[in-house]
Amino acid sequence: xxxxxxxxxxxxxxxxxxxxxxxxxxxxxxxxxxxxxxxxxxxxxxxxxxxxxxxxxxxxxxxxxxxxxxxxxxxxxxxxxxxxxxxxxxxxxxxxxxxxxxxxxxxxxxxxxxxxxxxxxxxxxxxxxxxxxxxxxxxxxxxxxxxxxxxxxxxxxxxxxxxxxxxxxxxxxxxxxxxxxxxxxxxxxxxxxxxxxxxxxxxxxxxxxxxxxxxxxxxxxxxxxxxxxxxxxxxxxxxxxxxxxxxxxxxxxxxxxxxxxxxxxxxxxxxxxxx
Ligand SMILES: NC(=O)c1ccc[n+]([C@@H]2O[C@H](COP(=O)([O-])OP(=O)(O)OC[C@H]3O[C@@H](n4cnc5c(N)ncnc54)[C@H](OP(=O)(O)O)[C@@H]3O)[C@@H](O)[C@H]2O)c1
Numbered sequence: 001x002x003x004x005x006x007x008x009x010x011x012x013x014x015x016x017x018x019x020x021x022x023x024x025x026x027x028x029x030x031x032x033x034x035x036x037x038x039x040x041x042x043x044x045x046x047x048x049x050x051x052x053x054x055x056x057x058x059x060x061x062x063x064x065x066x067x068x069x070x071x072x073x074x075x076x077x078x079x080x081x082x083x084x085x086x087x088x089x090x091x092x093x094x095x096x097x098x099x100x101x102x103x104x105x106x107x108x109x110x111x112x113x114x115x116x117x118x119x120x121x122x123x124x125x126x127x128x129x130x131x132x133x134x135x136x137x138x139x140x141x142x143x144x145x146x147x148x149x150x151x152x153x154x155x156x157x158x159x160x161x162x163x164x165x166x167x168x169x170x171x172x173x174x175x176x177x178x179x180x181x182x183x184x185x186x187x188x189x190x191x192x193x194x195x196x197x198x199x200x201x202x203x204x205x206x207x208x209x210x211x212x213x214x215x216x217x218x219x220x221x222x223x224x225x226x227x228x229x230x231x232x233x234x235x236x237x238x239x240x241x242x243x244x245x246x247x248x249x250x251x252x253x254x255x256x257x258x259x260x261x262x263x264x265x266x267x268x269x270x271x272x273x274x275x
Contacts, residue, residue, distance in 0.1 A: 006148030008035045008091045008254070010138070012081060014068055014127065015097025016040035017048040019212035020155065023243035024094065025051065027251045029058035035091070039081060041066035068097050068123040074130045082134060089137025092147045092254070095124040096155045100177040100214050108175045120180035124154055125187055132195075139199040145259040149199055153254070154188050156204040156265065157181045163274040185265055185275065192263030201257060204265040206273055208246040215239040 011028060015021040025040045038061045042048050045063045055061040064080055067073040081090060099119045101112045139150035158164065159171040160181035171178050184204065191202040209215055216239045249268045256270065265273045 006142075006144075006146060006255075007033050008147040008151070009088060010037040010039065010085050010090050011035045011092040011094065011147075012039040012041065012090055012131070013094040013096055014041050014066060016051055016063075017042040017044065018050070019214060020207055020210060020243055020246075021094075021096045022048075022050055022054075023247045024096065024250065025061060026054055027244075027247035029054060029061055031251050033255060034058075034060060036060055037062065037084060039064055039084065041077065043067050068095075068127055069118055071126065074127060078130050078134070081131070085134060085138075087137065088141060089139070089150075090131060090134035091138045091149065092151045092153070093128065093131050093135060094153045094155065095127055096153075097123075098155065098181075098214070100174060102173055102177075103175050104173045105175060113176045113179070116176035117180045117183070120177070121183045121187065124184055128152055128187075128191060135195075135200050136198050143199070145199060145201045145262060146257050147201075147254050150201065151254070151257065152188075152191060152195075152200065152202040154184050154202070154204045156184050156188070156206055158206045158209075158267070158273055160185050160204075161265070161273055161275060188265070189263050196262060201259070201262050203257065203261055203263070205250070205253075206265070206267045207250060208241045208268045209239045210246055211239045211242050 013021050013024050016025050025038055028034060028038050040051055040061055041064050042051065043066070045065055051063060055063050062084065064077055065073065066077045099116060101116055103112050135150045135152070142149045157178065159174065159178040162182060188202050188204040195202060246268045253266065253268065253270045265275060267273055
């Protein structure tokens with residue numbers, strides 16, 4: 001009989017007001033191996049109605065305020081989370097919050113490049129740095145590698161893959177976004193190498209092309225150019241997958257991750273994506 005997967009006690013997710021972040025909170029709360037503590041962070045907790053509803057249904061969800069680009073906000077959160085997790089530390093940090101400003105080669109500006117880079121790359125590094133003491137504290141409590149010990153998930157995108165770039169594909173319209181996510185992937189590799197000794201695992205995750213505000217509830221704009229052959233076709237006017245279709249696979253993947261996955265770029269099912 002296969003051994004039961006090891007449990008994660010505490011997880012922190014950024015960007016839980018909507019989209020994938022909200023879906024992950026729900027998926028983790030509903031999972032049979034649900035963590036004892038799900039810290040769902042967002043910029044405006046009082047306005048995050050669905051998240052508030054979820055936290056009333058599941059006792060293990062705690063909503064805390066976080067703007068990932070603010071050092072003051074990050075430091076305040078570290079203190080609050082430290083008090084919640086105590087000596088056990090934090091097992092899993094999911095750097096999910098992100099933004100996209102569509103810009104092709106014709107209309108990309110230095111300003112849009114920097115705005116997207118700040119949120120999708122710099123803030124993820126600073127979040128990780130801020131939470132390292134709590135992740136290291138958790139890593140000291142057990143052995144092996146995985147979310148039962150300490151795990152950092154950087155939510156990336158298949159559009160960040162350098163090897164998959166092709167002529168006339170849709171992501172040629174999102175220069176700032178894909179470049180910021182490629183840099184995020186480098187962050188994953190650096191962290192994986194740097195933190196291996198501490199027993200902290202780090203991966204980049206492509207969650208699938210999802211029907212969210214970012215992924216496109218309407219993708220008619222995106223389909224003006226050809227979709228790349230490696231990318232699923234949009235479902236009519238929408239992105240091909242619902243958040244609820246991707247999340248159970250992600251939750252199952254998180255529980256299966258081990259040392260072999262450290263520094264890898266995986267999709268929601270666990271398939272390796274070329275860099
Ligand atoms: N959807 C897709 O097809 C797809 C594909 C590949 C990768 N991804 C990645 O998946 C992640 C989630 O995307 P999504 O589709 O769920 O996007 P979304 O629906 O646009 O949601 C983005 C989330 O990020 C939050 N956020 C943005 N800037 C923030 C900041 N400075 N501080 C805190 N939170 C901030 C937003 O909060 P507010 O509500 O406060 O704005 C929102 O909760 C992103 O990293 C994205 O790049 C998505």
